[in-house]
Amino acid sequence: MATYEDDHNITLAPQRQGAEDSGREHQSLFSVLNSFMTRAPQPAAADGSHDFSAISGADSAAVDALRNSLRVLSSEAGSTLAHELMEQLENNSSDFTGDKGVSDAFIDDMERVSVKDLKLIKTATDTCAICTNDFGNDQYPLLVALPTCKHVFDLECIGPWLKFNKTCPLCRSDVTVKKKLEIAKNYESEEEEEDWEMYG
Amino acid sequence: MSSLPKRIIKETERLVSDPVPGISAIPHDDNLRYFDVAIQGPSGSPYEDGTFKLELYLPDDYPMCAPKVRFLTKIYHPNIDKLGRICLDVLKNNWSPALQIRTILLSIQALLGAPNPDDPLANEVAEEWKSNEALAIATAKSWTEQFAKEGD
Numbered sequence: 146m147a148t149y150e151d152d153h154n155i156t157l158a159p160q161r162q163g164a165e166d167s168g169r170e171h172q173s174l175f176s177v178l179n180s181f182m183t184r185a186p187q188p189a190a191a192d193g194s195h196d197f198s199a200i201s202g203a204d205s206a207a208v209d210a211l212r213n214s215l216r217v218l219s220s221e222a223g224s225t226l227a228h229e230l231m232e233q234l235e236n237n238s239s240d241f242t243g244d245k246g247v248s249d250a251f252i253d254d255m256e257r258v259s260v261k262d263l264k265l266i267k268t269a270t271d272t273c274a275i276c277t278n279d280f281g282n283d284q285y286p287l288l289v290a291l292p293t294c295k296h297v298f299d300l301e302c303i304g305p306w307l308k309f310n311k312t313c314p315l316c317r318s319d320v321t322v323k324k325k326l327e328i329a330k331n332y333e334s335e336e337e338e339e340d341w342e343m344y345g
Numbered sequence: 346m347s348s349l350p351k352r353i354i355k356e357t358e359r360l361v362s363d364p365v366p367g368i369s370a371i372p373h374d375d376n377l378r379y380f381d382v383a384i385q386g387p388s389g390s391p392y393e394d395g396t397f398k399l400e401l402y403l404p405d406d407y408p409m410c411a412p413k414v415r416f417l418t419k420i421y422h423p424n425i426d427k428l429g430r431i432c433l434d435v436l437k438n439n440w441s442p443a444l445q446i447r448t449i450l451l452s453i454q455a456l457l458g459a460p461n462p463d464d465p466l467a468n469e470v471a472e473e474w475k476s477n478e479a480l481a482i483a484t485a486k487s488w489t490e491q492f493a494k495e496g497d
């Protein structure tokens with residue numbers, strides 16, 4: 146699969162195809178990308194570590210702006226490059242944000258848990274490990290269980306974490322092993338954990 | 346300044362009302378995300394009887410990202426560099442929002458008791474620690490004596 150960098154290079158140094166329209170299109174596309182690049186904070190701290198405090202909020206806004214610009218260029222200016230980039234952005238936005246998290250769809254698909262059902266989940270804690278509030282104290286709780294380990298968190302707490310990370314805050318297991326698990330369950334619900342791989 | 350998340354208020358209250366033995370963390374009056382920290386050197390370590398001052402800052406995204414912590418007191422340790430920066434996995438890639446200020450400070454205290462020259466931040470110190478551990482420990486003790494005992 147083409148990486149973002151591949152597309153990036155193609156975009157910044159497009160093969161000349163002669164048409165004036167095409168040149169304009171690339172110019173406006175370039176300016177869109179350029180403004181995105183300058184708006185998106187560069188996560189480079191002095192010690193080389195990633196400063197996520199600078200990223201999350203601002204970056205998703207910048208990605209949204211880029212997405213909108215690409216959409217306009219793609220539909221109104223008929224830019225195929227913009228269209229391709231837009232698809233790339235939808236399919237693999239992690240390459241744009243530099244994050245290592247899960248997709249929005251993944252977050253939307255997580256199992257909702259009601260406060261009264263918490264007792265039925267043996268891995269559930271009484272408090273959210275992220276905000277440290279009691280689940281029971283929340284007037285309008287919106288709780289989710291992670292697909293693999295079934296640890297329970299407020300959706301509004303675990304959501305932002307999973308946008309940049311694939312691990313459970315409590316047990317550090319990879320939350321994206323879900324698919325394997327579900328497939329395995331369909332075939333062999335009573336199997337031991339060790340056997341899941343063979344169905345994945 | 347944006348309002349302080351409830352979690353930070355709760356953590357701060359507990360740090361004050363139920364402090365970790367050998368560790369104090371006091372927020373600044375004018376910036377409740379900035380803490381003056383003091384850690385007692387663990388007994389049996391070259392840092393024993395020393396009081397090490399650190400600064401701890403909770404970034405806006407805390408607890409989605411780790412607190413920023415730095416030693417202010419000079420310390421001779423293979424995982425702490427000249428600028429006081431600390432090489433500790435839970436402050437970097439292994440941060441989890443289920444960790445708290447107190448767990449981080451406990452980890453730092455534990456790091457003082459168990460220097461790890463195989464994962465160094467201060468290379469020269471780590472080299473000395475590996476090639477001549479007795480000398481390194483003596484140096485760490487003398488630095489503790491020199492820099493970590495000025496009471497106030």
Ligand SMILES: [Zn+2]
Binds near residue numbers: 273274277278299302
């Ligand atoms: Zn929460």
Ligand SMILES: [Zn+2]
Binds near residue numbers: 294313315316317
């Ligand atoms: Zn978990």
